[in-house]
Amino acid sequence: MITLKDLANTLGVSVSTVSKALKDSPEISQDTIKRVKEIAKELNYRPNTLALSLKNRQTKTLGVIIPDILNPFFANTLYGIEQQANKLGYNIITCISNESFTKENDSINLLSNGSVDGFILSISQETQAKDDLNHLKDLLRQDVPIVMFDRTSQSIECDKVVIDxxxxxxxxxxxxxxxxxxxxxxxxxxxxxxxxxxxxxxxxxxxxxxxxxxxxxxxxxxxxxxxxxxxxxxxxxxxxxxxxxxxxxxxxxxxxxxxxxxxxxxxxxxxxxxxxxxxxxxxxxxxxxxxxxQHGEEIGAVAVDMLVDRLTGNKKKPVSTTTVDFTIDHRGTTLKKS
Amino acid sequence: MITLKDLANTLGVSVSTVSKALKDSPEISQDTIKRVKEIAKELNYRPNTLALSLKNRQTKTLGVIIPDILNPFFANTLYGIEQQANKLGYNIITCISNESFTKENDSINLLSNGSVDGFILSISQETQAKDDLNHLKDLLRQDVPIVMFDRTSQSIECDKVVIDxxxxxxxxxxxxxxxxxxxxxxxxxxxxxxxxxxxxxxxxxxxxxxxxxxxxxxxxxxxxxxxxxxxxxxxxxxxxxxxxxxxxxxxxxxxxxxxxxxxxxxxxxxxxxxxxxxxxxxxxxxxxxxxxxQHGEEIGAVAVDMLVDRLTGNKKKPVSTTTVDFTIDHRGTTLKKS
DNA sequence: AGCCAAATCTTTAAGTGTAATCATGATTTA
DNA sequence: TAAATCATGATTACACTTAAAGATTTGGCT
CATH class of the missing domain: 3.40.50.2300 (Response regulator)
Structure with missing residues (x-):
């Protein structure tokens, strides 16, 4: 791990000079900027995401909670989520609840301390059976945004993505x-x-x-x-x-x-x-x-869009539910071919 | 987000007192410990993982790169990885390379700046076709530990989990x-x-x-x-x-x-x-x-064990390859039932 | 009672990496 | 010489831990 300090030391300038030079600040001379960038490239400097997250109060990471990864629909959705999140500059931390309330609950608690900026989730079978949604209500109380997809609940006031x-x-x-x-x-x-x-x-x-x-x-x-x-x-x-x-x-x-x-x-x-x-x-x-x-891939992408929109845009806009169109695809087991 | 500082302010003591009290330090009086813990619980204090990671120089997060999440074997492996990682106190950041070299490369570069403590991966089809493994060699050069599973390469000197x-x-x-x-x-x-x-x-x-x-x-x-x-x-x-x-x-x-x-x-x-x-x-x-x-779940769990072992144990021990037993399961399409 | 040492408790300071604001010093211009 | 310009540096904040230093109380002894 090479840090700003390391660059500063090898160049004999201060940390802040290096920081500014890397950002093309007008305060720094072109000459210095060039020197800094050269050595940064040479030593393969990469800003430490952790430090940035701490400073900026956002992790650029989304928590994703999936009930069952062997279910192709959820696998598809996860794929869509990952793609779109990457496109928008986010990483995802994935938890698999395995249809268990406890696991779902634990995962959310573990991540809801600033580790992620928001959640995308589909609730587990057990959670839906128990109808115990306090862990989600707690999240909302802490102003952590949630997007639910597929398996949603009316009693949680958050953005949702479903099919009809x-x-x-x-x-x-x-x-x-x-x-x-x-x-x-x-x-x-x-x-x-x-x-x-x-x-x-x-x-x-x-x-x-x-x-x-x-x-x-x-x-x-x-x-x-x-x-x-x-x-x-x-x-x-x-x-x-x-x-x-x-x-x-x-x-x-x-x-x-x-x-x-x-x-x-x-x-x-x-x-x-x-x-x-x-x-x-x-x-x-x-x-x-x-x-x-069900077009899980699109559902996932839409879920990411909604979450990121809430994270970056107007946080207080009313929640909404997006319905992604399903299609009926006629292949070999129905008479009517389209 | 409630911080140590918040607790300290409401209690009228210093931040470090709060920190130590929460850790049951013998330096702190039982009375104070009790007061601190009470208020911490009341305000639902959760230590900020980011700050901890920065300080401890470890994120307790593993990067996982999977070629194709719709492949049940990889889905199974991911499940095993997630379970075992959780058990050992790690989260996972999942990237799906979708069999693309570029995506695999980008994902690794994005995460190899201290975002994760190490990687578990199976290389993409394209990567194996091109036989371009510089991104992995770079990781090793930076002392970021890797565990490869299933699709491995002899030219990368790292721990591996395979079947025979x-x-x-x-x-x-x-x-x-x-x-x-x-x-x-x-x-x-x-x-x-x-x-x-x-x-x-x-x-x-x-x-x-x-x-x-x-x-x-x-x-x-x-x-x-x-x-x-x-x-x-x-x-x-x-x-x-x-x-x-x-x-x-x-x-x-x-x-x-x-x-x-x-x-x-x-x-x-x-x-x-x-x-x-x-x-x-x-x-x-x-x-x-x-x-x-192939018992993907076990393969995943073993991969996590190997990676965590290297992260916490002797970092310089020689790399090894674990072979997880496959089984031949006789069901209905073979004569010999076992 | 008075004093000091010891024990107990709490705070200060330093450090993790980064970025932004503010400050400093040096040089050039008027 | 004062002012303006320019390049760089110091400081702070983010949240947390920990070693060391500081403050307070306790206890024993004369």
Whole structure:
């Protein structure tokens, strides 16, 4: 670590001269500026971020708390966050709550002492179940800005980035109905997550409102994502006439395709399948999975924009919620190709 | 942000008294200690990490550079790194190089000014192709410790964590041979990556050394992972008698299962398939994919241990390479169940 | 009681790296 | 010679720790 002092010593001038010279201050002669810059380059001087942060009272670092890094949606979001943060001159400290309230809580407490300028987070499953959000309220009380994405809470007054979860399934079901599907089943592995509730509601509402069907909702709740295959097999015994499957998480759609293939359903002739995934994973199935795509990368980028805007711009402007458009991407498991 | 000074002012004592009181220094009277602690708790005082880092000349932060966060192996590793780092009192700053040399280089330069105490990284594909490792050599020259994992380089003298890539495929192929397989094909989507070379070599060597087969190696190189399905179909036309498929990346194994199912191969009766994946993804196929499992989580944890050991312990001890055991997990796509 | 030494408690000062304000000294100009 | 200009230096603040110095109280002894 080479410091201003080191440069000053080797040049025989004072620390402040060096500091000013490096900033092209008009107070310093061109000659000195040149000498200073030369030696700085030679010794590969880099200003110490720590000292700068202390002085400027900002770390140029964002805290990011993700519930589950193996979930492709969150991985995508993290990628978007990292990219955009870098672009705007910020680093990110990443914590993985692993769906645990305690870990989430600890991580926030650990970082909320000036280590980061603000937080981007999606709350853990456990936190949403307990509905204990005091750690977030404390942050706001300390004027640490937060941007929540995907899994948010109405009781926290902060900027948010979401997709329209209700409309995502509402539209997907309507698409099924347009295809002429009569028995559309929803598979939920997300329990009582806020987004799951909205997606389930979108499904139910679409069925209710449609005049082309009077199907009752059929919702299969699966605790452990690894059991999806078994549940689908059972479902096909009870409802052999299933002709639409809607999976509201990131992996089950793929399982559904392979399970229904195995049961000799012709996809998409006999049955349409839609999952919630991103392009990078949909091609793992045959036919390639059609999905509601959440565009996590963009969600992450928008979250960073909102946070940085609050950090640098008008801090007191009212909080807002940005809705990033989802898309319904027709690939091989639906009839309607776009 | 409440500081020692704030506490000192409200109590009418000096800053250092407060500092010592909070540390239970014997120099401070029990009475004062109690008063200080009470007010500190009341005002929710938290020592400023920045100031501490500056003073202690260590940030308690590790830089982590990952080539691709959507790759489940790297996601797993990141998870292991984060867990273990937290356990040892470190935070991590994550950068995603996205397989780009420039991004990797920039990230390292940005963090190597005292922002982090050391690095854990796996080099990007582009870096490995260019074989330009000056950014890493610079780090070592500046005495910033590095731990490389998975994708390493012999020309960098630092601690490393790897699996025995050669033995992974060597053993997998031998397992195929024990099953009586006669035509074992390797699918490589990893190009010239160091690990790919070793895995290909293990495959070739196993075929050569076996007395039970005199099969020539058949290696299918696929540039874009999304094309794997097509290549497998072609392969089955050329070699309809294929009875073993070895995929050396994290996703292709799943594609292979669904492709061969579709072509009416009976898995695992007609053909065995082994991929490189982790448990969280293998269940997406039917039958459930058997895999060489890399245990990314443990690799990450070991990397942190090695780095922290170097940071806190004997800095001058010779570098070492830890080999984390892989396992071959027999699930549904191989005959031999263990 | 009076005094000093010892023990106890608290403060001062220095140091971590940087940048901005203010101050100083030197040179040149009027 | 005074004033203006110019180049550089000293100081301070950011938040924290710690060694050393200073202040206060306690206790023992005459």
């Amino acid at each position: 979860d209700f409309m995502s399934t509402f539209n997907a079901v309507n698409m099924f109905i347009e295809e002429g599907r009569k028995k559309i089943i929803l598979i939920n592995t997300l329990g009582d997550l806020s987004v799951a509730k909205l997606r389930v509601l979108g499904y139910k509402t679409a069925l209710e409102k449609s005049s082309n069907t009077n199907q009752e909702p059929i919702i299969i709740n699966v605790d452990n994502a690894k059991d999806v295959r078994g549940y689908i097999k059972n479902m096909c015994e009870v409802h052999p006439d299933v002709d639409g499957v809607l999976c509201i998480d990131n992996k089950s759609g793929l399982v559904a395709v392979s399970a229904l293939n195995r049961l000799n359903y012709n996809i998409p002739k006999d049955v349409s399948i839609v999952g919630f995934s991103s392009e990078e994973f949909s091609y793992l199935s045959d036919p390639v999975l059609s999905t509601v795509t | 890539d050669f033995m992974s495929t060597f053993n997998a192929v031998n397992m195929f041979i024990e099953e009586g397989r006669k035509k074992i094909i390797l699918i490589n989507t990893l190009g010239d990556l160091s690990v790919a070379k070793l895995r290909v070599l293990g495959y070739k060597t196993a075929l050569e050394k076996s007395s039970n087969t005199n099969q020539e190696p058949i290696i299918i190189n696929v540039d874009n992972a999304k094309d794997v399905r097509g290549y497998i179909k072609n392969m089955c036309e050329v070699h309809p008698d294929v009875d073993g498929v070895l995929c050396i990346d994290n996703k292709s194994g799943l594609v292979a299962v669904s492709a061969l199912n579709r072509l009416n191969y009976n898995i695992p009766k007609d053909v065995s398939i082994v991929g490189f994946s982790s448990e969280e993804f293998s269940y997406l196929s039917d039958p459930v994919l058997s895999t060489v499992t």
